[in-house]
Every structure is written in C-alpha cells, then in structure tokens.
Amino acid sequence: QQPVQSPQAVILREGEDAVINCSSSKALYSVHWYRQKHGEAPVFLMILLKGGEQKGHEKISASFNEKKQQSSLYLTASQLSYSGTYFCGTESGNTGFQKLVFGTGTRLLVSP
Amino acid sequence: DGGITQSPKYLFRKEGQNVTLSCEQNLNHDAMYWYRQDPGQGLRLIYYSQIVNDFQKGDIAEGYSVSREKKESFPLTVTSAQKNPTAFYLCASSGLATTADTQYFGPGTRLTVL
Numbered sequence: 001q002q003p004v005q006s007p008q009a010v011i012l013r014e015g016e017d018a019v020i021n022c023s024s025s026k027a028l029y030s031v032h033w034y035r036q037k038h039g040e041a042p043v044f045l046m047i048l049l050k051g052g053e054q055k056g057h058e059k060i061s062a063s064f065n066e067k068k069q070q071s072s073l074y075l076t077a078s079q080l081s082y083s084g085t086y087f088c089g090t091e092s093g094n095t096g097f098q099k100l101v102f103g104t105g106t107r108l109l110v111s112p
Numbered sequence: 113d114g115g116i117t118q119s120p121k122y123l124f125r126k127e128g129q130n131v132t133l134s135c136e137q138n139l140n141h142d143a144m145y146w147y148r149q150d151p152g153q154g155l156r157l158i159y160y161s162q163i164v165n166d167f168q169k170g171d172i173a174e175g176y177s178v179s180r181e182k183k184e185s186f187p188l189t190v191t192s193a194q195k196n197p198t199a200f201y202l203c204a205s206s207g208l209a210t211t212a213d214t215q216y217f218g219p220g221t222r223l224t225v226l
Binding site for chain 2: 034039040089103
C-alpha cells in the first residue's frame, strides 16, 4: 500500500525550514528519500533503516519512527536548489530483496 | 563515467504499436527496475530483476514485457495491450538487490501515444 506524504505542497522563502512527512500503514524496514526536479530523474537523498542507522547528506536530515511507521525529512535554512518534488520510498519487511513503494510526493518551492 | 542511460529521451508511438525502451548501466549492479510515473503521481513499479535471466512482475506489469539477457541491460517493451501507455518511464539499478541499498535512476524516457 502506498505511503502517504504530507503536506502535498509547500512554499518557502529562502532560509526558512520545512518538514515533510511520510506515513505507512505497514511496518517499515527502511525509508528512502529522493528529490526530483521537473522532467528529470529522482536523485537519492537519504536512507533510514529500522534500528536507527542513518545515512545521507549533511544539510538535510531525517528521522524514522518505527512505532508510528513514519519518517520525516527536515530541510533547514532552505536554498533555491531545494525546490523540487520530494518522494519517500518505503520497504516493508526484511525480504532480502529491495522493493520500494513510493508516495505521491511533496512539491517544494523555495523563492528568493 | 559510471551511470545509467536510457534512450530515447522522447518517444512517440501510434496506437497499436509495440515500442521498446532501452536501459543500460555500467555500475556493475545486480538489480534493475522499471517504474512508470504519471503527472503529479509517484513512481509505480512495473518489473524488476535481481539477476541475469530472471525478472519479476511489479505492481502494474500488465501490457509490459522485459528481458534480462545481460547484467548491464534491461529493456522494457510497451505492448499494444497497455491501455494507457503515455507516461514518463524511469529505469533504476541497485548494487546488491538487498535491503537498504540505494537505487540510482536513469534520466527517463517520456513516451507519448498519438
């Protein structure tokens, strides 16, 4: 089942912060975050694993609440380059093969 | 440069025709995937492959077919049985096909049925 992302869209001024949430009805093993510019391929940002290990970029952080089956992506001091659509991809269960189910995305626009 | 290439970038096809989308990777990745993206929507999995000569249906496989004869290649054929093929198609690969490995995406092919 597809994870739910919120908000669907957000507009920021440069330097402001934003939080994007990703919730699943299934128990999650990992959450993968991507950013996609219009007409381009998604670019990997971060993976969060069950058990708390975190990887990714320094300027963007994320949390993973296993009990709530939810992940949040934190964008601090936003830059113009942060604009795009953010997707979470969730993996349920440790099946030994990675099959991701993606949310419908959160559109972020950062203005000067 | 290592990466994933998809060709063509734009593709137009008449109704009733089959068309094949190319996906090549030189990352030495075991797993490869095909996704479909519709406007304002997320990515939906069409087919995936863990190893050469093996592939599995994803969530929306009807009207599509794939092959995996070489590790670096995973072409997707959109058949005339696909009722609404106009979409953005993305190919991805990951190193070990195991949990928590990053999927890297190609630049995509935008297919339009006329």
